[in-house]
Amino acid sequence: MSKNKQTAIVPIREENYAEWYQQVIKAADMAENSEVRGCMVIKPWGYAIWENIQRALDTMFRETGHRNAYFPIFIPKSYFEKEAEHVEGFAKECAIVTHSRLENDGQGGLKVAGELTEPYIVRPTSETIIGASFAKWVSSYRDLPLLINQWANIVRWEMRTRLFLRTAEFLWQEGHTVHETEAEAMEETRKMLDVYATFAKEYLALPVIQGEKTESEKFPGAVTTYCIEAMMQDKKALQSGTSHFLGQNFAKSSGIKYQSRNGEFEYAWTTSWGVSTRLIGALIMAHSDDNGLVLPPKIAPSHVAIIPIYRSEEEHEAVMSFAKELEGKLKQLSFEGVKVYIELDDRDLTSSERNWYWIKRGIPLRIEIGPRDIAQNTVMIARRDKEPRDKESIAVDMLPSYISETLSAMQEGYYQRALVFREENTKNIDDKDEFYRHYTPKNSKQPEIHGGFANSHWCGDAACEEQIKNDLKVSIRCIPFDAKEEKGSCICCGKESNRRVIFAKSY
RNA sequence: CGGGAUGUAGCGCAGUCCGGUUAGCGCGCUCGGUUCGGGACCGAGAAGUCGGAGGUUCGAAUCCUCUCAUCCCGACCA
Structure with a gap:
């Protein structure tokens, strides 16, 4: 292979940002386009990031009083039709189920059969189907507030798709809440936007601007849409999360009514809010560099790659036993409440190959262990936020504190770097x-x-x-x-x- | 839906204009060996109904017709 290659990713950001983005995903082995048009296959490294996002957010939802539930993927067309603006907003991107079975066509193939009396829409968002349940669950002011979240997949039949940023099917969470008063619903809308902003800052190291959408940009059917907007390295904005104040629009179309404190029936006030796998796109475009993915440690699937280096079989044994013992110790570590995961990479590849593999995946720290290190009871350690060949020797005894402190420092460093970038470009x-x-x-x-x-x-x-x-x-x-x-x-x-x-x- | 392009091995491509033995190349993969502190090398090997259907021809990846799919640019996109 070429020894003069300067960067792991070709083209680099300046040359062709869109292509760079695709190549980072490929090099980090996060996801790929599926045979199914517009849909992606999320591979283990990418999915692990999503699971970390889920875990952190889910805890925050729980702490703000929400509970998880699950609703059908199919929405009867008639439900969807009840909210006029909502229909109009999503009509052009719906997948529709019209049949219920397959029959042999007599020529070795299959034909669709069993036409449904009413088509089902594959949910592009669940306000209407969840609203139908909520109408049954709410009858008194005592039932309120109702604070529900769902983790789900949804389908929006987009014309042009890009991995993580806009795919026909994607994963998200959608919160749906019902309140007694307008003020309470408004407060909820703002509160959840704050949760998103806090999460973006503390876990994704992503500075976001909180604000309100204009009339033309708001969610179809919402009274007000709040959002968090982040700046990517190509200086474009990425809407990274939204929180909607729905007023009584959906309560009226779904019939969510409650008997108030003075005995009268009133329509409730609802909200909805969501973030999706698009956050992974945000993560990539905000932090990654020309050597591949860069992950804020708090969201990284693994934190330290140990790369044993040896020549002979004796060296291999010595280095591996040293490395395994170290792995056992480091596995006990955590930083800022996050458990540290270790990858001991003993694959039969050259050390530089293994190094580049982990650089491209964005693992925060790499540790090389060779015969020289064993002799001195040290290791060579490299940080993903520095140059690939920028390594320093650290005494093994110092490693635990070095690792947890460095991971925290890197997390903060990425946030500051992104914030400075945004400010310089605003x-x-x-x-x-x-x-x-x-x-x-x-x-x-x-x-x-x-x-x-x-x-x-x-x-x-x-x-x-x-x-x-x-x-x-x-x-x-x-x-x-x-x-x-x-x-x-x-x-x-x-x-x-x-x-x-x-x-x-x-x- | 309009404009442009492309379908050849797991991936990336050449070959198509001008039809001719056995369809090549790079990467990857498998096996053996030498290597390993900055993206290693040598040797051997496996892998293709050339997107599909039909036609022309002694002969089609190559020419013709139809068709399917994908990509790019627009339109569209809380």
Whole structure:
């Protein structure tokens, strides 16, 4: 193989970001496209990341009073039709089940048969089917709040798909809650967005902006949609989670009513909120580099790869017994409440091959053990956040504290790095020409990485939002909660505005 | 649904324009050996109904017709 190759991933980010993204997934062996159009196969390394996401989030949901349940994958078409905006929003991306069995066609093949009297929609989201249950579960104000979460797969028949970012089938969680008052439902909507933001920060090392979607970007059927938006390394925005205040819309269409404290029947107030396997896409695009995946330690499937190095059979034995003993010790470790997992890699490959294998998978730490180390009771240790050949010798006695401290430091380092990147690529823009220049690539055929987030004034008119989207493919990602009242003029039409919103190109 | 392209071994491709013994190459895989502290090397081997159907021809991966699938660009995408 070429010895001059500088990076494990070709092309590098600057050359072709989209292709780099695909190659990182492939090199880390996280997932692949399935034979089924638009659907992915999540492989063990990728799925383990999802399981870690699930575990951490599930604990947070539980701690905020939610309980898990499970509802059908099929939604009768009639349920779906009850909420007009909702239908319209999802109609074009539904998979529909119309038949219930297969029959021999007499030519060695099969034909569909048993047409259903009412087609089923494969859930693209479960408000309507869960609403049908909730209508039965709620009868009194004493039944409220009802706080339910479901871990599930859903199907949205997208035209163009990309691994983890937009697939026809994906995994997610969807929280669905019912409340007595508008204020309580609003509070829940905000609370769960906070949970997402906290999770993104503490586990994914992903800084996010919390805010509200504009009318055109909100969830079909919602009164208000809140979101967390993150910046990827190509300076585009990725919507990483949403929390919806549904008002009484779905309560009315599903018949979720309760008898209030003064004996009257009232429609309840509902919310829904979700994050998906898209978070893995966010993780990749926020942190990974030209040598492959970079994983924040708290979400990594494994934390330390031990790579034994030897020449002869005697050396092999000596090094392996040393390595196994070390593995046994390190397995006891944890950091920030996360158990440390070790990979002892004794495959019959050259040490550099094994090193690169783990670099590409984003394992946070690599330990090399050879005869020289055994003699000195030390190991060579390398960090994924440093250059591949940047290694240091550490005494075995120091390893436990070194590992847990370093993992914590790396976790924090990745967050800070992402935060600095976002801040460096966010600017206030008040001049329309500058705004247009900012979002116009110099090379239109092969656009370079450009743009970023712009904090600009917006008058609130959907026409201006539409205009900018059409001209530049730039949309309003959100109206940030922390936006200050400030007089200015709309970046598009120049009319009066009293706040800035976040504009960006997005996934 | 519009525009463009591609289907040849597990993966990536050449060969197709101009039809001709046994369809090649790289990676990967299997076996044997030498290696191993920065992506090793040598030798041997297995693996293909050339997307499918039909046609032209003595002869088709190659030409013709039809068809299926996939990818890219648009449209679409909480």
